Amino acid sequence: MSLVKDLSPRALAAPESGIVEIINYARGRDGLLPLWAGEGDLPSPEFINRAASDALLGGETFYTWQRGIPELREALSRYYARHFGVELPSEHFYVTGSGMQSIALCVQALTEPGDEMIYLSPAWPNIISAIEIAGGRAVGLPLTFADGRWSLDMNALEGTVTPKTRALFINTPSNPTGWTATREDLAAILALARRHDLWILADEIYALYYYGAGPRAASFLDVMEPGDRVLFANSFSKNWSMTGWRVGWIVAPPETGQVLENLIQYSTSGVAQFMQRGAVAALDHGDGFVRENFERAAQSRDLLCDALIATNRVETLKPEGALYAFLKIDGITDSRQAAMDIVDRTGVALAPGSAFGKGGESFLRACFLRDPRQIEEAADRLCRYVLSL
16 A cells, blocks of 8 residues: 555645756766756855854754844844845844745745745746645746847736736746846836735845846835835845755744744744854855855856857856856757756756746756856866757
8 A cells, every 4th residue: 555645635746856856866976067056166154154153062052032033133134234225123034944944934924725826937946836835826927038038028927917816926036047127127016016916925035146237136125115015035045155054034024923933933943043143144244255156156157158158059148147047058958858968978967947847948057156167167068068969
């Protein structure tokens, strides 16, 4: 008798990650250049590790505040004042066990079974499963792809709204496409949400990885007013090389606080206090390290994209934001098989575009947040592969 068939249908329907499939296929190979996942090659910096280590050795190992320690929530308030020019008291911040948990808890807070949440596709696949595991329906609106560039059709977005639509999930700068909304785009999306009485779940994790004019990408914080129904999901993973820490946060109206605290209580009951001490150090002393990560990403972005575009066999442009080149190679339609073939023939591991849903099937994603010398080597291997097809 199969035990699996008696598990929850929602759990059974959760798909295997197409990204993790490639990681498992390629992991441990000699000479591998892993551009598969959204993380860099720098470890967490010493000043962050030291703050966490000191707290751990100092006995900060007890139950703690469900919403996050006051020092971390206050540090988040300072971070937003510094980088976003907004005054948000600590009551707006809720510490979570990763950006993924931030998204999952926000989905739980916003939807009930049968509700629809619209997302822009291709998209990081975890949002789709987070919605569907919660009993909702994930509705993907494909971005428009032309001449190597991605764009959003606002009329198409409005046409996707139905009486069952509860919220919009907006990730900008986007994983995997690099699409980055302008301030005008965000104002139009917010106006649409107001007209239809929708929430917005904003994933702005890559806001500081912006290659245009200005220190960061446009944010809903630039256009929203008091009373607008926007939740923000974020993470310490990308800016401060803390992917393995699994610490994130939510920005939300204070009146939602008890609901969010309850959801944290009944999932993880909070983040370890000593890890939160490391997060405080990251926010208060990590701006220089974030800049270092950005400069590595910018240099590696140029190296990778310039080399691939020069083959005249790859359709893409340098992304406006985030950490990924989303590549369309002439002749490739099955990105899953192509990703495995590229691992076998070049030792470069890319994520298949099929893992990112509608519109991504013929693309491959490369994360370029690595030592530029490694990216130069990866670009050389990939170019030789492309030209051999």
